[in-house]
Amino acid sequence: MVPTKEIILGYAAEGMSALVDVAMKQPTVVLEEVAGITSVKCTDSAVSMIFSDTAAVKAASAAWPKSNFIIITYSPDGGCNTADERGFYTVSAISFDEASFTATASGQRSALDEQSEDAVVEFDTITAPAKRDLQTSFSGEINGTLIDTGNLKIVVDQAKFESNIRIKGGFRFNFLKFKSSKMYLDIDYSGLVNLNVSTTVAASFSSDMYKYQPLSASVSAFSIPGILDVGPIAKFGLGVEFAASGTVDASLGLHSEIVNGQVHLDLLDSNKTSSSGWKPETSVSSDVSAEVSLQLNPYLDLNLALGIRVFKGVIDLTTGVEVKPQIINAFSADLNFAYASSSGITFTKPDTATCPNGAWFASTFNMDVNAYIGTVYTKTLYSVNAPIFQPQCWSFAG
Numbered sequence: 130m131v132p133t134k135e136i137i138l139g140y141a142a143e144g145m146s147a148l149v150d151v152a153m154k155q156p157t158v159v160l161e162e163v164a165g166i167t168s169v170k171c172t173d174s175a176v177s178m179i180f181s182d183t184a185a186v187k188a189a190s191a192a193w194p195k196s197n198f199i200i201i202t203y204s205p206d207g208g209c210n211t212a213d214e215r216g217f218y219t220v221s222a223i224s225f226d227e228a229s230f231t232a233t234a235s236g237q238r239s240a241l242d243e244q245s246e247d248a249v250v251e252f253d254t255i256t257a258p259a260k261r262d263l264q265t266s267f268s269g270e271i272n273g274t275l276i277d278t279g280n281l282k283i284v285v286d287q288a289k290f291e292s293n294i295r296i297k298g299g300f301r302f303n304f305l306k307f308k309s310s311k312m313y314l315d316i317d318y319s320g321l322v323n324l325n326v327s328t329t330v331a332a333s334f335s336s337d338m339y340k341y342q343p344l345s346a347s348v349s350a351f352s353i354p355g356i357l358d359v360g361p362i363a364k365f366g367l368g369v370e371f372a373a374s375g376t377v378d379a380s381l382g383l384h385s386e387i388v389n390g391q392v393h394l395d396l397l398d399s400n401k402t403s404s405s406g407w408k409p410e411t412s413v414s415s416d417v418s419a420e421v422s423l424q425l426n427p428y429l430d431l432n433l434a435l436g437i438r439v440f441k442g443v444i445d446l447t448t449g450v451e452v453k454p455q456i457i458n459a460f461s462a463d464l465n466f467a468y469a470s471s472s473g474i475t476f477t478k479p480d481t482a483t484c485p486n487g488a489w490f491a492s493t494f495n496m497d498v499n500a501y502i503g504t505v506y507t508k509t510l511y512s513v514n515a516p517i518f519q520p521q522c523w524s525f526a527g
Contacts, residue, residue: 131192132156132157132158132192132193132194132198133156133157134152134153134154134155134156134157135150135151135152135153136150136151136153136157136159136201137149137150137151138151138159138201138215140213140353140356146252147250147251147252147351147353147356147357148250148251149241149248149249149250149353149356150248150249150251151241151245151247151248151249152245152246152247152248153199153244153245153246154199154244154245154246155197155198155199155219155244156194156197156198156199157198157199157200157201157244158193158198158199158200158201159201159203160178160200160201160202160203160204161201161203163189164185165180165181165182165184165185165186165188165189166178166179166180166181166185167179167180167181168206168207169202169204169206169207169209170207170208170209171202171207171208171209171210171216171218171238172208173237173238174235174236174237174238175233175234175235175236176200176202176209176218176220176233176234176236177231177232177233177234178231178232178233178234179229179230179231180230180231180232181230182230183227183230185230186225186226186227186230186231186232187227189225189232190225190227190232193223194220194223195222195223196220196221196222196223197220197221198219198220199217199218199219199220199239199244200217200218200220200234200236201215201216201217201218202215202216202217202218203215203216211354213352213353213354214353214354214355214356215241216238217238217239217240217241217243217244218234218236218237218238218239219236219237219239219244220234220235220236221235221236221237222234222235222236223235240355241355241356241440242304242355242440242441242443245304246303246304246305247301247302247303247304247305248301248302248304248440249299249300249301249311250299250300250301250353250356250357250439251298251299251300252297252298252299252351252357252359279331280330280331281328281329281330281331281371282328282329283326283327283328283369283371284326284327284328285324285325285326285367286325286326286327286380287323287324287325288322288323288324288325288367289322289323289324291320291321291322292318292319292320292363292365292431293317293318293319293320294316294317294318294363294433295315295316295317295318296314296315296316296359296361296433296435297314297315297316297317298313298314298315298359298437299311299312299313300312300313300357300439300444302439302440302443302444304440307443309397309443309444310397311397312395312396312397312444313393313394313395313396314392314393314394314396314435314448315391315392315393315394316391316392316394316433316450317389317390317391318387318390318391318392318431318433318450318452319387319388319389319390320386320387320431321384321385321386321387322383322384322385322386322429323382323383323384324367324382324383324384324385324427324429325380325381325382325383326369326380326381326383326425326427327378327379327380327381328369328371328373328377328378328379328380328425329378330373330375330376330377330378330379330423331376355440355441356439356440357437357438357439357440358436358437358438358439359435359436359437360435360436360437361433361434361435361436362433362434362435363431363432363433363434364430364431364432364434365429365430365431366429366430366431366432367427367428367429367430368427368428368430369425369426369427369428370424370425370426370428370455370457371424371425371426372422372423372424373421373422373423373424374421374422374423374462375421375422376421377417377418377421377423378417378418379415379416379417379418379423379425379460380415380416381413381414381415381416381425381427381456381458382413382414382415383411383412383413383427383456384411384412384413385409385410385411385412385429385454385494386409386410386411387406387407387408387409388406388410389406390404390405390406390407390452390498391404391405391406391407392404392450392498392500392510394448394450394500394502396446396448396502399502399506399508402500402508402510403510404498404500404510404511407452407496407498407510407511407513408513409454409494409496411454411456411494411515411517412517413456413458413492413494413517413518415458415460415492417460421460421462422460422461422462423458423460424458424459424460425458425460426455426456426457426458427455427456428453428454428455428456429452429453429454429455430451430452430453431451431452431453432449432450432451432452433449433450433451433452434447434448434449435447435448435449446502446503446505447502447503448500448501448502448503449500449501450498450499450500450501450510451498451499451501452496452497452498452499453496453497453499454494454495454496455494455495455496456492456493456494456495456517457474457492457493457494457495458490458491458492459476459489459490459491459492459520460490460523461478461487461488461489461490461523462487462488462523474493474495474514476491476493476520477520478520479520479521479522484522484523488522488523489520489521489522489523490518490520490521490523491516491518491519491520491521492516492517492518493514493515493516493517493518494513494514494515494516494517495513495514495515496511496512496513497509497511497512498510498511498512
């Protein structure tokens with residue numbers, strides 16, 4: 130009932146909620162917190178209120194200033210505001226009529242960003258206020274041909290992908306200084322993939338890359354008109370780096386799982402951006418039909434991107450995280466066979482004197498987690514190169 134400059138406004142949409150903690154320029158009355166108001170109607174220059182009884186009118190008359198304060202409406206009825214936002218009115222004068230249980234405030238329609246000095250926005254879940262998040266799960270089971278020519282065919286026999294993503298965040302903006310003092314996002318990720326790739330080769334091929342982006346999923350956008358718009362999207366792609374020195378049929382299976390990957394993005398200070406939990410559990414199987422030199426390197430590419438617009442664009446940016454796990458394999462029957470991977474990974478060959486015909490193979494898991502904020506910066510948060518098979522002799526039995 131008593132006007133105050135420090136207010137907290139709650140918002141909700143599609144199972145999500147947000148809290149906006151605001152320091153206002155003038156004392157403010159939030160009508161949803163005032164007992165005894167039965168009706169509110171608005172024009173661009175006035176707010177009319179009907180109270181339930183004389184006591185409610187007297188209480189408001191005693192507590193509210195006679196001028197120079199702000200009224201915030203909440204009901205979509207009466208033309209004060211739309212259903213998913215509040216109305217803000219600066220009051221130059223107000224009159225009370227105890228006989229008719231009414232009050233009429235003269236002034237003009239305004240907006241939160243025009244009447245606040247400082248505001249903190251933190252988006253939240255309705256059921257668990259301690260976890261401010263947007264959340265989605267998406268999965269898919271896909272197959273398809275990456276390339277099919279007369280001499281080369283690469284097929285994704287199966288790619289099963291399951292993922293859970295949670296995005297939390299908060300922003301603080303000072304309207305007097307026109308400066309943000311807090312901007313952060315927390316991204317939690319867990320997922321697994323089962324991938325089977327096969328290839329049929331009828332000629333030699335130098336190293337090349339074949340890409341396939343079969344899945345994308347939009348996390349439900351969250352919007353508080355004039356205050357916060359978050360539009361996230363998750364994209365999942367896969368591809369193969371490939372090279373071969375002759376005719377061969379080959380297949381490769383991959384299972385990889387990340388249980389609890391986390392990224393904290395500080396959008397103001399890249400040195401405070403961090404990650405944890407991204408080390409995956411990975412296993413690989415392969416089958417090669419002929420003793421030829423072969424490079425068959427499947428990779429996944431997960432991009433979690435967010436467009437964020439706060440307070441009508443005073444904060445407007447794109448940020449995200451890219452995760453690219455890759456299996457790098459070398460099956461070498463020719464000591465002169467050149468391997469080239471965009472990862473930059475190279476293998477140290479085993480002592481060829483101990484290997485029949487000098488044939489050897491090796492396999493390693495490589496992954497980077499990169500965070501980016503528009504064109505401002507890109508930062509590698511996590512990088513791992515974990516050998517699956519150390520370079521060793523290849524005793525071909527096929």
